[in-house]
Amino acid sequence: METYQIYSLTSAVLFVIGLGGVFISRHFIKKIIATIIMGGGVFLSFVSFAERDALTFADPVPHALVITGIVVAVASAAFALALARRIYQLTGEESFTKDK
Amino acid sequence: MTDLLTSPYPALLVGLPVLLATLSLFFRTRGKALVGLLGCLLTAGLAIVAFIEVAQHGTVIHILGGWEPPLGIMLRMDSLAAVFIGMTAVVGVFISLYAWQYFRADESGPGEFPLFWPLWLFLWAGLNGLFLSNDLFNLFVTIEVIGICAVALAVLSGKTTAMFAGLRYLLAAITGSMAYLFGVALIYGSTGTLDLGLLGQVLEPGTTTTFALLVITFGLMVKMAGFPFHFWLPPAHSAALAPVSALLSALVVKGAFYILLRLWMEVFGVSITYAAGQLIGLAGAIAVIWGSWQAFMQTSLKLIVAHSSVAQLGYLLMIFPLLILAPGVTADSADWLSPAWTAGIFQVIAHAFAKASFFLSAGLIIMALGHDRIESLRDLVGNMRITAMAIGLAGVSLIGLPPSGGFMAKWMLLKGIFLSGQWWWAPVVLAGSLLTAGYVFMLLRLAFAPAREMGTFKPVPKSLEIVALILALGSFLIVFPADYMIQFLESTGVFGSGIESIVEGGAYGND
Numbered sequence: 366m367e368t369y370q371i372y373s374l375t376s377a378v379l380f381v382i383g384l385g386g387v388f389i390s391r392h393f394i395k396k397i398i399a400t401i402i403m404g405g406g407v408f409l410s411f412v413s414f415a416e417r418d419a420l421t422f423a424d425p426v427p428h429a430l431v432i433t434g435i436v437v438a439v440a441s442a443a444f445a446l447a448l449a450r451r452i453y454q455l456t457g458e459e460s461f462t463k464d465k
Numbered sequence: 466m467t468d469l470l471t472s473p474y475p476a477l478l479v480g481l482p483v484l485l486a487t488l489s490l491f492f493r494t495r496g497k498a499l500v501g502l503l504g505c506l507l508t509a510g511l512a513i514v515a516f517i518e519v520a521q522h523g524t525v526i527h528i529l530g531g532w533e534p535p536l537g538i539m540l541r542m543d544s545l546a547a548v549f550i551g552m553t554a555v556v557g558v559f560i561s562l563y564a565w566q567y568f569r570a571d572e573s574g575p576g577e578f579p580l581f582w583p584l585w586l587f588l589w590a591g592l593n594g595l596f597l598s599n600d601l602f603n604l605f606v607t608i609e610v611i612g613i614c615a616v617a618l619a620v621l622s623g624k625t626t627a628m629f630a631g632l633r634y635l636l637a638a639i640t641g642s643m644a645y646l647f648g649v650a651l652i653y654g655s656t657g658t659l660d661l662g663l664l665g666q667v668l669e670p671g672t673t674t675t676f677a678l679l680v681i682t683f684g685l686m687v688k689m690a691g692f693p694f695h696f697w698l699p700p701a702h703s704a705a706l707a708p709v710s711a712l713l714s715a716l717v718v719k720g721a722f723y724i725l726l727r728l729w730m731e732v733f734g735v736s737i738t739y740a741a742g743q744l745i746g747l748a749g750a751i752a753v754i755w756g757s758w759q760a761f762m763q764t765s766l767k768l769i770v771a772h773s774s775v776a777q778l779g780y781l782l783m784i785f786p787l788l789i790l791a792p793g794v795t796a797d798s799a800d801w802l803s804p805a806w807t808a809g810i811f812q813v814i815a816h817a818f819a820k821a822s823f824f825l826s827a828g829l830i831i832m833a834l835g836h837d838r839i840e841s842l843r844d845l846v847g848n849m850r851i852t853a854m855a856i857g858l859a860g861v862s863l864i865g866l867p868p869s870g871g872f873m874a875k876w877m878l879l880k881g882i883f884l885s886g887q888w889w890w891a892p893v894v895l896a897g898s899l900l901t902a903g904y905v906f907m908l909l910r911l912a913f914a915p916a917r918e919m920g921t922f923k924p925v926p927k928s929l930e931i932v933a934l935i936l937a938l939g940s941f942l943i944v945f946p947a948d949y950m951i952q953f954l955e956s957t958g959v960f961g962s963g964i965e966s967i968v969e970g971g972a973y974g975n976d
């Protein structure tokens with residue numbers, strides 16, 4: 366098995382774990398971590414494709430895309446954490462309940 | 466690609482709102498609002514000028530900084546993009562005018578929210594960028610900009626319900642965009658390009674393409690609140706401030722729909738089967754019935770309007786089965802394509818006007834009553850004549866009664882359905898209209914009913930009522946330039962095209 370295939374498979378597994386986590390868990394922080402895991406999977410898949418196409422050096426375009434993607438993902442995660450913290454301060458709740 | 470006219474407008478449409486939004490951050494409360502409003506007016510004016518440019522010269526492009534794709538970014542404004550940008554400008558400018566007055570109405574108003582202005586301008590830049598984007602990764606960046614701004618706007622009021630709804634909205638938005646990006650990674654991995662035009666030519670059917678289509682469609686369905694991923698929309702849209710609800714429902718969800726339409730029609734043609742179209746149509750049909758029924762069951766005005774958005778978005782998904790042709794049918798012989806496209810575009814525009822008006826009117830009712838429980842709407846007609854009329858007109862357009870834009874959309878949808886012989890969608894369209902009539906007439910019955918107690922309505926600014934009424938009237942006026950608009954859209958060749966599905970097989974199968 367080539368190196369990039371291990372990365373690709375890992376990325377798919379991470380994506381699915383994250384996706385499941387977002388839907389299954391109720392706790393705010395768990396949900397946010399699940400989206401970050403999803404993101405990790407996606408970025409890893411980009412990088413693994415760059416590795417696969419490498420002749421003498423790795424394809425730079427996916428790396429550029431991943432950098433942008435990471436910035437965006439960090440911003441979203443920070444925003445989500447800020448919201449979760451604010452909800453905790455206002456209500457003391459830390460997870461979604463059935464009616465909210 | 467180089468034979469298209471280069472114009473500065475596409476770049477300005479994204480750059481100007483970003484610049485003005487950043488500028489407004491340096492001012493205090495009142496200054497922010499002033500710069501914000503001026504920015505909105507300027508952006509809207511620019512959008513109209515750009516629309517005229519496209520109408521005169523056809524598709525225009527702009528290559529940012531002179532860096533040619535694939536290294537640089539190319540913005541491309543064709544007639545479909547021009548129509549969406551024009552719609553955003555017209556609806557957006559009225560919502561901005563309303564917001565300006567709404568936040569200044571000190572006594573009964575919600576107070577001032579100066580951050581509304583920079584966020585709305587960033588959102589506008591994101592929407593314009595999305596309509597102009599021509600590659601998959603740019604689309605990802607713009608939907609992220611839109612998503613973050615939209616959530617920030619939704620939680621602006623700082624209320625607990627809005628916070629919960631906002632966090633749920635944000636998590637759905639992140640999940641949607643990550644799924645979309647995963648699809649983009651697969652596409653890039655298999656083709657080495659992200660350009661939409663190029664992908665349409667080089668993409669080959671296969672398991673990878675099919676899987677990419679699946680995750681991208683899933684991501685965008687979450688973002689546009691398509692059934693069964695609509696759960697986040699009603700709480701988020703109903704808990705926000707009135708102008709924000711109007712923006713979210715009228716414009717933001719259309720962004721994801723636009724990408725879905727573009728990708729299905731222009732890029733993934735090779736991988737889409739007849740059955741896939743039927744499946745997405747089924748999701749739309751369920752959304753129409755389920756959303757309308759839920760709206761009918763609600764007891765607060767804003768929740769009714771928010772659930773109605775789920776249903777109205779369902780109609781948009783119902784054009785997909787008509788645009789995907791069965792094997793052996795060519796686009797030239799399929800005479801239902803033009804009605805189906807018209808239905809889709811008019812549904813987008815009519816819903817934008819009507820829903821914006823509906824949410825702005827609901828905001829006025831909250832301003833007058835302090836809450837939006839529908840049993841207090843008694844004698845609305847006696848107290849707030851103009852708002853009652855706006856709700857009535859917007860409701861008529863949502864139901865789809867003539868001569869509204871909503872009628873045009875639903876009539877064309879039915880025409881397309883019957884011409885294509887896919888009669889099983891017709892009862893859904895009719896039942897959806899009937900259920901919509903149910904909740905609109907329920908509201909109007911209360912509005913005309915005599916009051917039980919006097920003096921519950923506090924006075925609201927007339928100018929706000931008039932803005933809501935103008936938007937409601939707008940959903941009727943759009944039928945007048947219909948002929949012109951259809952010709953304009955047909956000129957680029959996007960309109961009236963369909964996917965000739967070459968592949969037979971299961972829902973997404975090519976193998």
